[in-house]
Amino acid sequence: xxxxxxxxxxxxxxxxxxxxxxxxxxxxxxxxxxxxxxxxxxxxxxxxxxxxxxxxxxxxxxxxxxxxxxxxxxxxxxxxxxxxxxxxxxxxxxxxxxxxxxxxxxxxxxxxxxxxxxxxxxxxxxxxxxxxxxxxxxxxxxxxxxxxxxxxxxxxxxxxxxxxxxxxxxxxxxxxxxxxxxxxxxxxxxxxxxxxxxxxxxxxxxxxxxxxxxxxxxxxxxxxxxxxxxxxxxxxxxxxxxxxxxxxxxxxxxxxxxxxxxxxxxxxxxxxxxxxxxxxxxxxxxxxxxxxxxxxxxxxxxxxxxxxxxxxxxxxxxxxxxxxxxxxxxxxxxxxxxxxxxxxxxxxxxxxxxxxxxxxxxxxxxxxxxxxxxxxxxx
Amino acid sequence: xxxxxxxxxxxxxxxxxxxxxxxxxxxxxxxxxxxxxxxxxxxxxxxxxxxxxxxxxxxxxxxxxxxxxxxxxxxxxxxxxxxxxxxxxxxxxxxxxxxxxxxxxxxxxxxxxxxxxxxxxxxxxxxxxxxxxxxxxxxxxxxxxxxxxxxxxxxxxxxxxxxxxxxxxxxxxxxxxxxxxxxxxxxxxxxxxxxxxxxxxxxxxxxxxxxxxxxxxxxxxxxxxxxxxxxxxxxxxxxxxxxxxxxxxxxxxxxxxxxxxxxxxxx
Numbered sequence: 001x002x003x004x005x006x007x008x009x010x011x012x013x014x015x016x017x018x019x020x021x022x023x024x025x026x027x028x029x030x031x032x033x034x035x036x037x038x039x040x041x042x043x044x045x046x047x048x049x050x051x052x053x054x055x056x057x058x059x060x061x062x063x064x065x066x067x068x069x070x071x072x073x074x075x076x077x078x079x080x081x082x083x084x085x086x087x088x089x090x091x092x093x094x095x096x097x098x099x100x101x102x103x104x105x106x107x108x109x110x111x112x113x114x115x116x117x118x119x120x121x122x123x124x125x126x127x128x129x130x131x132x133x134x135x136x137x138x139x140x141x142x143x144x145x146x147x148x149x150x151x152x153x154x155x156x157x158x159x160x161x162x163x164x165x166x167x168x169x170x171x172x173x174x175x176x177x178x179x180x181x182x183x184x185x186x187x188x189x190x191x192x193x194x195x196x197x198x199x200x201x202x203x204x205x206x207x208x209x210x211x212x213x214x215x216x217x218x219x220x221x222x223x224x225x226x227x228x229x230x231x232x233x234x235x236x237x238x239x240x241x242x243x244x245x246x247x248x249x250x251x252x253x254x255x256x257x258x259x260x261x262x263x264x265x266x267x268x269x270x271x272x273x274x275x276x277x278x279x280x281x282x283x284x285x286x287x288x289x290x291x292x293x294x295x296x297x298x299x300x301x302x303x304x305x306x307x308x309x310x311x312x313x314x315x316x317x318x319x320x321x322x323x324x325x326x327x328x329x330x331x332x333x334x335x336x337x338x339x340x341x342x343x344x345x346x347x348x349x350x351x352x353x354x355x356x357x358x359x360x361x362x363x364x365x366x367x368x369x370x371x372x373x374x375x376x377x378x379x
Numbered sequence: 380x381x382x383x384x385x386x387x388x389x390x391x392x393x394x395x396x397x398x399x400x401x402x403x404x405x406x407x408x409x410x411x412x413x414x415x416x417x418x419x420x421x422x423x424x425x426x427x428x429x430x431x432x433x434x435x436x437x438x439x440x441x442x443x444x445x446x447x448x449x450x451x452x453x454x455x456x457x458x459x460x461x462x463x464x465x466x467x468x469x470x471x472x473x474x475x476x477x478x479x480x481x482x483x484x485x486x487x488x489x490x491x492x493x494x495x496x497x498x499x500x501x502x503x504x505x506x507x508x509x510x511x512x513x514x515x516x517x518x519x520x521x522x523x524x525x526x527x528x529x530x531x532x533x534x535x536x537x538x539x540x541x542x543x544x545x546x547x548x549x550x551x552x553x554x555x556x557x558x559x560x561x562x563x564x565x566x567x568x569x570x571x572x573x574x575x576x577x578x579x580x581x582x583x584x585x586x587x588x589x590x591x592x593x594x595x596x597x598x599x600x601x602x603x604x605x606x607x608x609x610x611x612x613x614x615x616x617x618x619x620x621x622x623x624x625x626x627x628x629x630x631x632x633x634x635x636x637x638x639x640x641x642x643x644x645x646x
Contacts, residue, residue, distance in 0.1 A: 214500050221499030221506070222492055222513070229475050229486045236473035239435065241461030241490025241553055250496060364479035364533045 026205060030198045040313065041197045045269065047309035048204035049262045052211045054289040054305035055298070056258025059215065061287065062296030063224060064251035065231030067140045069283055070127070070147025074256040076154060076278035077123050078116040078263025083170040083273045084163075085112065093162050109178045112264050113207075120260020121253040123150075128252030132245055147283050155275040169274025176203065176268045183268075200269050207265065211258055215298050218254070227251055288342070292349055294356030303358050312338050385449035388413050388557050388588040389434070389465075394443035396426075396433055396612075403429045404440070404612045411557065416579065416589045418603035418620070420596065422632055426612040427592045428470060431561055435467045436460035448556050462490055466555035468546040470562045470592075476535035480526060480545050483534050484517035487552025520548040524578060540571040544578065551582070558582065559590045564598050576602055596633075600624060608632065 033040040057071045084090055085107040091098040097105075127146045131139055158166030175184025175196070183199040218224050226247045229237040238244050267273045285308060293304020312334075319334040349357065392408030404426050411417045421427050432438040434445065436457040445454050452463045461467075466487075475483050492513055498506035521527045524544040529537055534545060543563055550558055563579075564572050572595070579602060583589055593599045599606060600620040607617040610632040616623045623629055 217499050217502060218496065221496070222489060222494045222510070223496050223499055225478075225482060225486050226489055228478060228482075229489075232475040232477060233473050235437070235457070236469070236475065237486070238457035239437075239461055239467055239469075239473075240487050240549065241458050242486070243458050254496060362533075364482075364531045366533050366536050 027202075030201050034195075034198070036317075038195055038197050039317075041195075041201055043310055043313035045197060045201040045204050047306050048201065048208045049266055049269075050286065050289060050309040051208050051302050051305040052204075052258050052262040052265075053286045054293070054301045055208075055211050055215050056255045056262070057286050058255075058290050058296065058298070058301045059218065059227075059258070060251050060255035061290055062301065063219060063227040063231070064248060065227075066131075066248065066251060067136065067143070068127075068252075068255070069140050069144035069280070069287065070150070071143075071255070071259060071286055072278050072280075072283040073127070073147040073150035074120040074123060074259030075263035075266065075282070076150055076275070077120050077256075078260035078265075079267040079273045079277070080154060080164060080170070080263075081116055081119050081260070082107070082112055082264035082267040083173050085115075086174040086268070087170050087172050089165060089170045089172075106174060106177075109176050112176075112268075113261055116260040116264035117257035118260075120256040120263070123260075124253040124256030125249055127256075128249045132248055144280065144283070147278075147280060151275050151278050154278070164275075167275060169272060169276075171272050173267050173271045173273065175271065176200075176265075178203070184271075200265075204265060204269075207261065211261075212298060212302065219298070223247070223250065288346065292346070292356060294359040297356065297358060297360035300356050300358035300360070304356065307357075308342075311341075315341070386412055387446070388448055389590070390446040391434055392444050394430065394433055395441045396429055396438060397441055402612050404433065407609065407612070407614055408443075409607050409617075411588055411590060412604075413588055414583070414586060415604040416583050416591060416602055418599040418606035419590065419592045419609065420594075420599050420606055421609035424611075425609040425632075427609055428561060429612075430609065431467070431559065431590075431592055434460075435465055435559060458490075461553055461555075464554070464556035465559055466550035466553045466557075467559040468543070468550055468561055468563060470565060472542050472546055474534040474542060474546060474549070476533070478534055479531050480521060480534055480537060481514070481517055481530040483545055484520050484548050484552050485513050487520075487549040488513045488517060490553050517548075517552060520552055521545075523551070524548040525574075540567060540574065543567070543571075543575065547578070547582075551587070555587065557588050557590060559592075561592050562594060563591070564593060564595045572598060596624075 030041045030044060033044065053071070053075060056074070057068060060066050060068045060071070085105055088104055091101060091104055127143065131142050134142055154164045155167055157164040158168075164170070175182060177183065181187060181199070183203065184196055186193055186195045187199060188194075226237065226242050229240065229242060230244055230247060234244060266277075286305075289305040289308045290301050291304070292308065293302065294300020315334050315338050319332070319337055320330055323330050323332070353359070387410050389409065389411040391410075394404050394407045395402070396404040407426070407430055409417065409419070419427050419430065429438065433440045433443070434454055436454040436459065439455060445452050447463050447465065450463075452460065454460055475486060478486070492509055494506045494509050518527065518530060521530050524547055526537070526541050526544050526548070529541060529545075534542065537545060547558070547560070547563070560579075564575055567575060576598060579589060579591070591599065591603060603620055605618060606620055606623050608615050608623055608626075608629050610628075615628045615632060616626040
């Protein structure tokens with residue numbers, strides 16, 4: 001494997017062939033998986049959203065080494081931003097807004113994506129600024145608190161002025177319309193019927209690919225090196241003239257943008273948001289995706305996110321039928337089994353693959369490992 | 380740069396630093412002339428590293444005036460000091476252990492380069508050009524300190540002496556006006572020390588002013604143009620090495636007041 005990979009990457013044609021093959025698979029995937037029902041395509045679309053979340057969190061945790069347990073807050077910010085800008089909630093609550101927009105609030109995707117990214121980035125800075133001097137456990141606790149604060153605000157901002165509609169959440173959120181296509185309705189293209197979930201899957205896939213490209217480019221840049229440097233030794237990084245404060249804030253802000261965009265897409269896809277979607281458990285699942293896949297390693301993070309996002313769907317479709325077939329009744333609920341298997345998977349990963357399923361390859365040459373091999377060969 | 384550049388690269392005076400009841404530095408000051416190798420010596424606990432940390436911004440002094448290249452600078456932010464032009468190494472080497480040797484030096488270029496996050500995402504021509512320049516300059520610096528062949532090795536896998544060299548290369552990458560080395564010879568064997576000395580002489584010849592904190596008196600005496608001796612946070616002598624070496628206060632600080640009596644008894 002190790003000798004194969006570099007040879008492959010030297011051969012441009014082979015690389016392009018690989019890219020084309022992967023593209024064909026990704027485009028054809030919903031048609032294959034969709035045979036089993038649209039729920040599976042829906043799961044794929046959600047997997048894309050989770051990949052975006054995991055990639056964003058990976059910038060903060062993986063690249064810059066700042067543990068963030070409240071990341072889902074940015075997802076919430078993006079989701080509520082879209083919900084407010086593309087539902088009748090604001091116009092029906094505030095007459096003056098209804099006057100300003102007699103046609104109702106409709107927002108173009110070309111506005112929503114930059115706005116979602118921007119607002120999430122501002123929240124990223126709001127979180128980042130007070131925690132600059134914290135590390136490790138302390139940072140984890142404060143970020144966890146931040147995530148909860150955002151959720152509790154959303155839960156309670158229905159009085160005295162009803163902004164978020166509290167625990168009931170916001171309903172009737174419009175689907176995305178882009179290039180004249182309403183993603184909420186099935187479309188006919190070349191005689192192929194594409195249900196709404198397929199369209200969302202393709203949109204999310206495109207955004208995910210953009211997210212991956214952004215991450216790769218950031219990692220290989222001057223900024224990526226600065227993040228790595230502060231992760232490895234903050235004092236030495238400062239002594240090299242790196243403005244640690246700004247570089248950390250940039251990690252928080254850029255990481256948050258992925259969450260914001262992903263959240264806006266989530267709101268459009270679901271048509272409904274409520275604070276319940278943004279509980280601590282979600283933050284932990286996204287963190288688990290990053291750690292399980294391979295902290296700081298982009299392909300690993302993508303793998304971890306896809307596995308953990310698809311896994312519950314597989315269980316949902318297998319647990320009940322299998323138990324019915326075996327015992328004639330359902331003994332363990334799918335949800336309970338899921339948590340148990342999650343726990344077991346995490347323990348096993350920590351024991352046998354502590355750096356994740358697909359960790360970053362050893363960076364650079366490590367002569368020690370080669371000397372070891374040579375010595376073993378001689379003996 | 381200009382012909383009117385001041386003679387003094389670093390001029391620091393009246394530095395006081397107190398840790399609780401301990402006066403770690405009392406009215407310490409040095410003036411380092413352009414192009415020289417300046418030594419700062421003293422017995423253990425004399426305040427050398429404290430002084431070093433104060434001028435590089437790691438510790439906040441209680442008082443003192445600080446001037447680099449004729450311009451006052453404030454030693455309150457470590458990264459600003461590096462921006463102003465003092466690059467340092469650490470007594471117990473602080474490399475970025477999991478990054479390659481080349482990447483370590485490339486981090487040193489950070490402070491003199493400008494590429495933004497947006498430039499990196501869009502891969503603008505300017506960013507790509509800058510990135511290429513960073514890499515080629517960093518390789519040059521590795522060549523300069525003699526570890527070009529280890530460019531792709533993880534920093535933590537380098538031999539001890541090479542790690543020291545890498546740290547110096549990383550510091551040089553920031554284009555310092557003053558290169559400040561905190562006990563670079565600590566833990567080195569005799570061969571490594573000779574090689575280090577050759578390297579420092581070469582750096583000095585190439586016009587970079589060096590401040591050296593060192594335990595190894597032999598190295599300091601051979602290498603430095605001028606030295607300052609610290610003891611209990613006070614300057615007890617300053618001047619040319621030979622002069623300082625014969626200063627009774629210095630001998631007393633290093634060997635103790637009764638050393639003559641002991642010496643005669645033994646004889």
